[in-house]
Amino acid sequence: MTGLLGRWVRAGLPLGRGWAGRGRRLLLLGAGLLMCFWGLNRLFPLPPPKSFSTTILAADSSLLCAYLTPDEKWRMRSSPQRINPDMVKAIIEKEDKWFYYHPGINPVALMRALLNNTLTGRRTSGASTISMQLARMREPAPRTYLNKVREMFRALQYEWTYSKEEILELYLSYLPYGGNVEGVYAASYLFFDRPPDKLSLSQAILLSVIPNRPNSLRLDRQGEAARAARDKWIERFRQAGTFDEQELEAALLEPVPTQRHQIELKTPQFCYALKKSHGNRSEIVSSLRPAIQQKSQKLLAHHVQRFSRLGVSNGAVLVIDNRLSQVVAYCGSADFYDMAAQGQVDGVQGLRSPGSALKPLVYALAFERGLITPQMKLLDVPTTYYGFQPENYDLVFHGQVSVHFALSHSLNVPPVRLTKEMGLDVFLDALERSGFDHIKQQRKGLGLSAVLGGCGVTLMELTHFYSALARGGRLYPLYTTLPAPQAQPTTLFSEEAAFLVLDILSDIERPDIPQAYLEASSLPKVAWKTGTSYGHRDAWCVGMTPRYTVGVWMGNFDGHGVPEMSGTQMAVPLMLDIVNAIDRQSGKQWFAPPPGLQQRRVCSESGLPPSPHCTHTQPDWYIAHASPLRTCDLHQPLYVSADTSLQYCPACLPDTGYQRLYFPNYEPELALWFELNQVGVRQPPPHNPLCEARFSGQGPNILSPSADFEYLLERRRGQELLLQAASDPSIHQHHWYVNGQYLGAVAPGEKLFYSPRSSKLNIVCMDDKGRKSKTDIKVVFF
Numbered sequence: 001m002t003g004l005l006g007r008w009v010r011a012g013l014p015l016g017r018g019w020a021g022r023g024r025r026l027l028l029l030g031a032g033l034l035m036c037f038w039g040l041n042r043l044f045p046l047p048p049p050k051s052f053s054t055t056i057l058a059a060d061s062s063l064l065c066a067y068l069t070p071d072e073k074w075r076m077r078s079s080p081q082r083i084n085p086d087m088v089k090a091i092i093e094k095e096d097k098w099f100y101y102h103p104g105i106n107p108v109a110l111m112r113a114l115l116n117n118t119l120t121g122r123r124t125s126g127a128s129t130i131s132m133q134l135a136r137m138r139e140p141a142p143r144t145y146l147n148k149v150r151e152m153f154r155a156l157q158y159e160w161t162y163s164k165e166e167i168l169e170l171y172l173s174y175l176p177y178g179g180n181v182e183g184v185y186a187a188s189y190l191f192f193d194r195p196p197d198k199l200s201l202s203q204a205i206l207l208s209v210i211p212n213r214p215n216s217l218r219l220d221r222q223g224e225a226a227r228a229a230r231d232k233w234i235e236r237f238r239q240a241g242t243f244d245e246q247e248l249e250a251a252l253l254e255p256v257p258t259q260r261h262q263i264e265l266k267t268p269q270f271c272y273a274l275k276k277s278h279g280n281r282s283e284i285v286s287s288l289r290p291a292i293q294q295k296s297q298k299l300l301a302h303h304v305q306r307f308s309r310l311g312v313s314n315g316a317v318l319v320i321d322n323r324l325s326q327v328v329a330y331c332g333s334a335d336f337y338d339m340a341a342q343g344q345v346d347g348v349q350g351l352r353s354p355g356s357a358l359k360p361l362v363y364a365l366a367f368e369r370g371l372i373t374p375q376m377k378l379l380d381v382p383t384t385y386y387g388f389q390p391e392n393y394d395l396v397f398h399g400q401v402s403v404h405f406a407l408s409h410s411l412n413v414p415p416v417r418l419t420k421e422m423g424l425d426v427f428l429d430a431l432e433r434s435g436f437d438h439i440k441q442q443r444k445g446l447g448l449s450a451v452l453g454g455c456g457v458t459l460m461e462l463t464h465f466y467s468a469l470a471r472g473g474r475l476y477p478l479y480t481t482l483p484a485p486q487a488q489p490t491t492l493f494s495e496e497a498a499f500l501v502l503d504i505l506s507d508i509e510r511p512d513i514p515q516a517y518l519e520a521s522s523l524p525k526v527a528w529k530t531g532t533s534y535g536h537r538d539a540w541c542v543g544m545t546p547r548y549t550v551g552v553w554m555g556n557f558d559g560h561g562v563p564e565m566s567g568t569q570m571a572v573p574l575m576l577d578i579v580n581a582i583d584r585q586s587g588k589q590w591f592a593p594p595p596g597l598q599q600r601r602v603c604s605e606s607g608l609p610p611s612p613h614c615t616h617t618q619p620d621w622y623i624a625h626a627s628p629l630r631t632c633d634l635h636q637p638l639y640v641s642a643d644t645s646l647q648y649c650p651a652c653l654p655d656t657g658y659q660r661l662y663f664p665n666y667e668p669e670l671a672l673w674f675e676l677n678q679v680g681v682r683q684p685p686p687h688n689p690l691c692e693a694r695f696s697g698q699g700p701n702i703l704s705p706s707a708d709f710e711y712l713l714e715r716r717r718g719q720e721l722l723l724q725a726a727s728d729p730s731i732h733q734h735h736w737y738v739n740g741q742y743l744g745a746v747a748p749g750e751k752l753f754y755s756p757r758s759s760k761l762n763i764v765c766m767d768d769k770g771r772k773s774k775t776d777i778k779v780v781f782f
Contacts, residue, residue, distance in 0.1 A: 037156065046157050047138055050174065052077045052282035053186065056271045058290050059328075059482060063189060065271035066263050068180075074263070076185035077282050078172035080165060083184055083196040086243065087204035091172070093242050094208055094233065096130040100164055104131040104155035130171050131155035137174040175211040178218030191219050193261040201243060202251035206230045223258035230256065267293060269332025269346035274480060285482045287326035292319055295581045296329040303574040304334035307554070311562040312539075312570060313340075315554040316347025317578065318463045322549055325467065325476035326484055329582075333557075342557040351438060351456040352538045352553065355531030355567065356393075360469065360501045361430055362415040362451055363407050365422060367497035373627050374404040374500060375620035376607030378414040381673040385448050386708045390416045393532070399673050400666075402607060407501070408510045410530065412452055419451050427451065434465045434492055435475060453533050459540075463551030466529070466542040470549055472594070473498035495594040496623040502527045502544065502591055503621070512568035514576070525588045526579050530567030537561040541571030543579050547586055550578050596624050605664070608632040613662045636665040638684050638730070645685050647730065649769075652691035668701040668726035672749040686732040687768060699773035700725035700734055700748065700765045707775045713756065715781040720753040725765045725773070737764040 053076045054067045069075050080088050092099050106129050113127035135154030141147045173183040188196040192203050209229045210217045217226040238248050278284050296317045304315050319329035332346040366372045380398040390412040406414040419427050431439045468475040472495035477487045505527035512530050531540035539554040554570040603614035610617050613635040639648040639658050663684040674681050704724045713719040725734050727748040736743040739762050746752050756779050764774040
């Protein structure tokens with residue numbers, strides 16, 4: 001023994017007499033009982049709580065989905081705060097008026113019940129408190145005096161372990177309602193198809209009565225008996241003045257349901273994903289907002305039905321709140337129960353080719369690195385990289401276009417050339433930093449075609465990336481549950497680069513905007529980018545406003561393509577409808593230009609700061625301390641004859657009879673494209689044929705053959721190689737040599753064919769100024 005009692009016993013001290021002695025005896029008795037209880041509590045601990053159904057709630061606490069427990073029960077955690085107060089009041093008034101005042105056992109009720117039962121010789125009244133009933137529900141046993149003592153002990157344990165609110169929550173969660181239904185929360189949805197905080201007084205009283213006889217009062221089987229029991233307690237509550245008498249009169253007239261409802265799966269794919277990632281939690285509060293979810297799902301179903309005649313059977317939508325980085329709508333398919341369209345597939349998580357949807361990342365990286373500004377010119381001419389020949393969607397090349405035009409019209413060659421200039425690894429590294437986790441698994445097999453969709457991404461990854469554009473180039477963790485913790489973002493690129501991309505993508509002078517939406521005055525200002533995968537299998541569109549990012553995918557889950565499938569025709573209308581439905585109040589609000597972004601005048605032909613010889617200029621954005629500052633050098637001075645028929649160099653310049661004029665000096669590939677497509681541009685005259693000077697500098701650009709290939713030729717058929725090169729406009733003749741043998745002279749861009757005789761070829765092309773380029777190739781004969 002320890003403490004005061006132990007010292008008294010060891011010393012043989014008397015416990016005293018009179019009131020003081022009785023007090024000490026009571027104190028020692030209490031201490032002994034407490035120690036005894038403590039020991040029994042350690043020896044016979046409370047059983048663990050029952051497992052609860054996993055319930056997934058929306059952001060407003062409404063039920064999205066629920067799953068059966070491992071023992072096949074609908075048993076949902078029933079917090080008193082989420083239940084109609086009338087229900088809690090009815091339960092306490094009916095079962096345990098002194099619940100908040102006793103320690104788990106009500107001595108007065110026990111004595112009264114013992115006396116009544118002894119006098120009548122049968123059980124006429126009970127004394128079980130809510131805590132004792134909880135013990136009996138957790139460990140059912142025949143009603144004997146011994147088991148009653150055990151219930152009392154367990155009740156004390158519950159009171160020792162839990163607060164009154166926690167005990168009440170467990171009690172409300174375990175109440176039996178017949179069959180596999182337990183708890184007020186589950187009963188409210190299964191019998192009344194409504195959350196427990198929306199119960200009427202009649203329904204609240206009904207649910208407080210059924211647990212006394214759950215099988216004989218089961219609503220879906222014994223509705224009339226349940227109604228009679230409800231009416232009996234309505235009368236008792238009226239006599240006791242527990243509720244307003246008029247409300248009780250109305251409750252008597254309310255019909256009693258006799259059918260059991262199904263718990264609707266409102267967002268099946270989303271809920272399954274949450275359950276899979278948070279399976280150890282009985283309640284998951286998601287970030288989904290029912291109003292936005294319902295609008296998005298309805299519009300998705302409408303658009304899929306609209307395009308079903310063209311062979312499109314499904315789609316998916318994801319909406320992100322940019323300010324909070326939370327998923328507020330998640331539509332995995334148009335109809336989860338459409339088995340023919342494989343509606344149970346989750347289109348938000350499906351790995352698909354994004355088509356052109358990754359191009360904004362290329363431009364953002366190039367803006368930040370100072371390689372381009374919106375009005376700078378890029379080449380859009382036939383180009384080959386290691387066998388990869390990008391072509392535009394309409395198979396038309398434009399020669400030279402502005403960055404703004406290239407992105408807003410989703411041209412393919414310019415972003416591929418930019419990626420080649422920056423380095424493929426720069427682009428792939430940026431994809432990984434941008435949250436495209438599947439890129440890590442695919443990286444070894446990716447090339448420049450990844451820019452145009454030659455990789456796999458999910459709608460979740462793609463929409464998450466675009467939300468970073470809307471947040472100034474900062475990628476925040478994406479949250480699907482609440483509360484969402486504060487987290488530091490990953491900076492993908494500068495705020496200025498993000499704004500420039502958004503500014504271009506918000507341009508309405510583009511080919512992928514439906515005319516009907518141009519005329520819709522209520523449509524908020526929105527930036528968007530489309531994507532169409534190879535084979536017309538996937539149609540994408542992601543739209544951004546300051547408040548939301550909306551990602552849309554349309555297609556077929558079995559992967560078959562449709563000729564009419566394109567982001568422009570099928571995904572853009574749905575995205576715009578969703579934006580208009582959920583963000584109309586934002587109007588024309590837009591992102592403010594960052595302080596590091598400024599405007600300047602640039603040459604209209606090159607997009608660079610103008611030189612004195614640039615005749616036309618236009619405004620352009622540029623990033624201070626990043627964008628190129630070099631002056632336009634497109635127009636180069638040349639010495640020409642008085643009649644402009646000949647060009648002179650310093651070595652052959654005559655003493656008189658010449659003039660100094662400026663001519664555009666286009667890149668060789670562009671000059672060749674102009675010539676082949678008969679584009680009228682100002683060309684310099686040919687160089688003086690009598691000049692014998694040699695020039696330094698870059699030689700012709702050999703377009704074919706390429707050292708990147710190994711050529712397979714059939715010897716018997718005498719197959720030939722194509723020789724072709726491009727030069728700037730001042731060059732008028734190319735001289736070709738193979739393994740030191742002169743083949744002949746042709747104009748720049750003109751084709752020359754050669755039949756090789758050896759497997760290793762050294763090919764040299766020299767222009768009329770003596771500048772050379774060479775390449776070594778390998779030929780395999782068969």
